[in-house]
Amino acid sequence: MIDELLLRELTPVVIGVLCRRGADFATAEDAVQEALVQAVLTWPDRPPADPLGWLVTVAWRKFLDAHRAESARRDREIRVSAEPPPGPAGVADDTLRLFFLCAHPSLTPASAVALTLRAVGGLTTRQIARAYLVPEATMAQRISRAKRTVTTARFDQPGDLTTVLRVLYLVFNEGYTGDVDLAAEAIRLTRQLASMTEDEETAGLLALMLLHHARRGARTLRDGTLVPLAEQDRSLWDTSLIAEGIAILRNALARDRLGEYQAQAAIAALHADAQRAEETDWAQIVEWYDELLTLTGSPVVRLNRAVAVGEADGPTAGLAALASVESGLPRRAAASAYLHEKAGDLATAARLYAEAADAAPTLAERHHLTRQAARIGQALRR
Structure with a gap:
């Protein structure tokens, strides 16, 4: 029985080792995928004593075979021409660099997410496509373009940790779709990243x-x-x-x-x-939103802070805070509806709940807001 989680955990380590030894990212990733296929075929009958060393050895051989077969690149020198001895030395640094590479600033957020799940998360293209509800061919093209983009990036360049964290947060916010629990996967990858920094x-x-x-x-x-x-x-x-x-x-x-x-x-x-x-300590939550607003200046934070102010100091104060939030911001109408309801203005609340439902980003949220509007509408008719 193959340990799928182990293979996924080892994938970024092996890619990182190959890149450090001179392979470009795209070729390294392809070589590792071939090694993983061979592992699936051979490990159930002949499990290796050192899975990481086995994968590094096989992936390196695959890379060398591909390199030798590519006549247009025969003049390119391989940093280490002989097969290096496998081992865990430097794997944490290699994996950390791989995180940075997959969140390269030249990539779109969608491409960075897909490449991170593929190279660092060890997910298959099919799994990622199902998770994001797109055809497998579409996701394959997205990943292929992303690999070509980062292939020319130097592997020893310092990475942008802020971008990596943003990519992981995007993965987490997808929750559970398809046959992959992306929230759990984001937590696993963030744990891995936290252990290295x-x-x-x-x-x-x-x-x-x-x-x-x-x-x-x-x-x-x-x-x-x-x-x-x-x-x-x-x-x-x-x-x-x-x-x-x-x-x-x-x-x-x-x-x-x-x-x-x-x-x-x-x-x-x-x-x-x-x-x-x-029992929620809303006053302290408002203080943390003040800190967060200072750090980010985000209108979404300003919106959430207004709701917290409404809980801590009353709906009138909350509506006053909400007045500084731009009118077209997503979920502003829902927040305003909630605060108007708390203030006793049910007619305005019902209208705003209906307006928020029309603009809801998800079907579940639309149903929830529609029920809120119906509930208040029923109360007004009594």
């Missing part, structure tokens, strides 16, 4: 993912109906993930180098810490 924001992102993932089982009903945070059954929250996320966050905050992911995780931790919705 002392960066506070990487730890903050991991904490944020764990705290959000802990509430996953309570977010929807069996029929897919969304359950707002205040109405969730908190006994369904995963307390072990919450405890782990809070511990990671505390360690990151203790270094006193605050970043946006740490601030977001602090807000999530305050929600997780409340045993009942009524």
Whole structure:
């Protein structure tokens, strides 16, 4: 029985080793994929004592075979012409560089996500295509273009960790689609990244993912109906993930180098810490939104802060804070509807809920907002 998770974990390590030894990214990735196919065929009957060493050896041979067969490149020197001895030396650095390479600034976010899942996550093109609900051929073209783009990038250039974190966060936000749990995959990759760097924001992102993932089982009903945070059954929250996320966050905050992911995780931790919705420390959440707004200047943060102000200081204060948020921002109408309902202006709330439903980005969110509008409309007719 082949250990698929082990192969996925070793994939970026082997690609990194080949790139360090002189292979360009695209050829290295192809060679590793061929080695993985051979592993699937041979390991069940003859499992290697050193899986990493086996994959490095076989992938390097595949690379050398491909290189020798390419007459147009015969003049290109291979950094190490003889087959190097396999081993784990430098694998953490190799994998970290691979994270950076897959989040190369010349790539679009969609391409960076796809390449990260393929090269670092070890997922197949078919799995990634199913996860993003696109044809396999389309995803294959996207990955192929991305590989060509980064092939000319120097592997020893320092990477942009901020871009890597943004790519991982994009993966996490896709949740569960197709036959791949992308939220769980993002957590696995972020754990891997956190183990290779002392960066506070990487730890903050991991904490944020764990705290959000802990509430996953309570977010929807069996029929897919969304359950707002205040109405969730908190006994369904995963307390072990919450405890782990809070511990990671505390360690990151203790270094006193605050970043946006740490601030977001602090807000999530305050929600997780409340045993009942009524016990939520909204005043402290507003303070963290103030920090987050200073760090990012994001209109989405300003929108969420307005809702938090409405909970901490009352709906009138929340609506006053919301007035500074641009009118066309997604979900602004939903936030305004909620605050108007809290203020007792049901007619305006019903109209805004209906308006928000029309602009909802997902079907589940549209159904939820439509039900809210119908609920208030029914109350007005009584």
